[in-house]
Amino acid sequence: MSKKTAWDIVMLARDAQRPKAKDYIESIVDDFIEFHGDRAFGDDKSIIGGIGRINGTVVTVIGQEKGSTTKEKMERNFGMTNPEGYRKALRLMKQAEKFHRPIITFVDTPGAYPGLGAEERGQGEAIARNLMEMSRLKTPIISIVIGEGSSGGALGICVGDKIAMLENSVYSVLSPEGFASILYKDASKNKEAAEKMKITAKDLKELGIIDDIIKEKDKQEENLEFVSSELKEYITKTLKKLTKLKTEDLLDLRYEKYRKIGKMEE
Amino acid sequence: MVIDKIKKVNNAEGEKPQKNTKAADMLVGKWVKCDACKEILYKDDVHKNFSVCPNCGKHFRISARRRIKQIIDEGTFIETYENMPETDPIHFDGYIKKIETLKEKTKIQEAVTTGFGEIHGNKVVIAVMDGNFLMGSMGSVVGEKITLAIEDAIKEKLPFIIFCVSGGARMQEGMISLMQMAKTSAAVAKLDDAGLLNITVFTDPTTGGVTASFASLGDIILAEPNALIGFAGPRVIEQTINQKLPEGFQRSEFLLEHGFIDKIVERKDMKKTLAQILELHKN
Numbered sequence: 001m002s003k004k005t006a007w008d009i010v011m012l013a014r015d016a017q018r019p020k021a022k023d024y025i026e027s028i029v030d031d032f033i034e035f036h037g038d039r040a041f042g043d044d045k046s047i048i049g050g051i052g053r054i055n056g057t058v059v060t061v062i063g064q065e066k067g068s069t070t071k072e073k074m075e076r077n078f079g080m081t082n083p084e085g086y087r088k089a090l091r092l093m094k095q096a097e098k099f100h101r102p103i104i105t106f107v108d109t110p111g112a113y114p115g116l117g118a119e120e121r122g123q124g125e126a127i128a129r130n131l132m133e134m135s136r137l138k139t140p141i142i143s144i145v146i147g148e149g150s151s152g153g154a155l156g157i158c159v160g161d162k163i164a165m166l167e168n169s170v171y172s173v174l175s176p177e178g179f180a181s182i183l184y185k186d187a188s189k190n191k192e193a194a195e196k197m198k199i200t201a202k203d204l205k206e207l208g209i210i211d212d213i214i215k216e217k218d219k220q221e222e223n224l225e226f227v228s229s230e231l232k233e234y235i236t237k238t239l240k241k242l243t244k245l246k247t248e249d250l251l252d253l254r255y256e257k258y259r260k261i262g263k264m265e266e
Numbered sequence: 267m268v269i270d271k272i273k274k275v276n277n278a279e280g281e282k283p284q285k286n287t288k289a290a291d292m293l294v295g296k297w298v299k300c301d302a303c304k305e306i307l308y309k310d311d312v313h314k315n316f317s318v319c320p321n322c323g324k325h326f327r328i329s330a331r332r333r334i335k336q337i338i339d340e341g342t343f344i345e346t347y348e349n350m351p352e353t354d355p356i357h358f359d360g361y362i363k364k365i366e367t368l369k370e371k372t373k374i375q376e377a378v379t380t381g382f383g384e385i386h387g388n389k390v391v392i393a394v395m396d397g398n399f400l401m402g403s404m405g406s407v408v409g410e411k412i413t414l415a416i417e418d419a420i421k422e423k424l425p426f427i428i429f430c431v432s433g434g435a436r437m438q439e440g441m442i443s444l445m446q447m448a449k450t451s452a453a454v455a456k457l458d459d460a461g462l463l464n465i466t467v468f469t470d471p472t473t474g475g476v477t478a479s480f481a482s483l484g485d486i487i488l489a490e491p492n493a494l495i496g497f498a499g500p501r502v503i504e505q506t507i508n509q510k511l512p513e514g515f516q517r518s519e520f521l522l523e524h525g526f527i528d529k530i531v532e533r534k535d536m537k538k539t540l541a542q543i544l545e546l547h548k549n
Contacts, residue, residue: 114498114506119516122526124477124497128451132483135452136459152447152478152497159448173435173444183437197440198356207355209441258452259413261445262406264351
């Protein structure tokens with residue numbers, strides 16, 4: 001890992017061959033049943049949501065899915081979520097709270113969809129509402145960045161008690177290309193930007209933004225099996241700790257987790 | 267930005283004084299040109315009219331200082347958290363220096379001003395963002411001050427009001443700035459749990475991470491007329507969909523029509539509208 005540059009990791013995180021949310025759900029969630037729709041507008045296929053068992057524990061799973069084939073990528077809008085996707089996720093998360101199921105989210109998006117309809121239907125409001133509600137859902141939440149965690153579009157399903165990242169995933173305030181073109185006025189400085197922005201799992205753990213890093217194999221084709229087993233172990237172990245906490249303590253710790261980021265004394 | 271434009275107009279006018287009874291005033295910059303209707307306006311008239319064009323009603327962008335003067339009863343404003351130390355989490359070249367120069371030049375301490383004050387005698391905690399400071403972008407200081415102000419409202423059991431203007435998350439602080447969205451939204455959840463009133467006011471322009479966090483979470487959401495409000499910026503959307511956006515897209519009136527704000531309030535009526543809402547929430 002040490003030899004890879006931040007840009008190398010960006011490329012790995014975006015690699016089309018990389019396992020996606022659907023692959024991980026298929027490999028680690030038993031008896032998975034997918035649920036659809038936000039009950040208001042439609043069903044956003046950039047988000048897969050449903051329930052199933054991980055190592056025997058029933059959980060609600062929410063995953064951003066970019067799609068694998070060209071047709072599927074189109075259907076899933078390349079993982080760019082629309083407001084109804086965030087609202088579907090929230091609906092399913094509230095359902096999880098009602099039935100005392102922990103929530104697992106898999107984050108993988110180039111960003112929330114910047115389209116005309118998305119704005120008409122309140123993209124900002126949809127993300128904002130998720131941030132607020134996820135901060136106080138009375139059930140454990142584990143969020144895992146599995147590929148590209150870009151901006152508010154990622155954050156919209158990435159507020160929880162524990163945040164983890166796969167070793168070769170990235171999580172950033174905007175894309176390195178965007179950062180380079182806005183702050184360096186030169187989009188070709190994307191590699192430099194990637195380094196500067198601190199977007200790798202290692203950097204973000206040091207900054208205290210994420211809690212844990214999940215290992216990957218160097219060979220992409222070995223990753224589905226290897227990472228699935230690592231994920232399963234991580235989720236099982238983490239849920240064991242989180243479910244032991246009293247709800248009140250769980251929520252206090254969650255608030256404090258975000259409260260301390262960027263805190264300073266006057 | 268508008269100030270720059272006004273300066274340009276003043277300079278341009280200054281070069282060729284017109285035969286006007288107030289021509290001398292032109293030279294000393296007492297005139298401004300409305301960037302919407304192009305009318306030349308006497309600055310004092312604009313100020314007296316809440317920094318709104320007396321001719322076409324365009325709401326010019328105003329500083330936090332002026333906003334507080336317009337909204338808070340005279341002599342009641344107590345500023346909080348004035349001197350938060352800046353942080354530079356990703357060591358972005360020249361960032362701290364830029365902020366310090368900006369503070370010196372604008373006499374503004376960061377992109378949000380917070381404090382306690384009264385509106386027609388109703389006590390509130392107020393936060394007012396300022397677009398003159400790095401486009402009102404939200405970094406750790408902005409996120410922290412807003413969170414502290416919300417926590418003050420909870421502690422003192424007071425209504426919370428925030429005037430928003432922002433380009434979004436402050437990129438120069440990397441992921442720390444994105445996390446301020448989660449932090450402020452979590453604080454809003456606490457305010458909500460405490461049963462306290464939260465009023466947000468969108469002003470021109472509010473986009474990105476601020477729209478996608480506390481700004482959209484008010485119990486009551488107001489907006490000034492014709493303010494640009496959105497998640498993605500208009501240029502990004504145009505590039506995505508490869509077509510021109512319709513007239514009025516992402517403006518206050520558009521959001522009202524689509525159900526995302528409660529009411530559009532002209533600046534001259536803002537104080538009395540806020541007072542009315544506050545009065546109606548008194549037990």
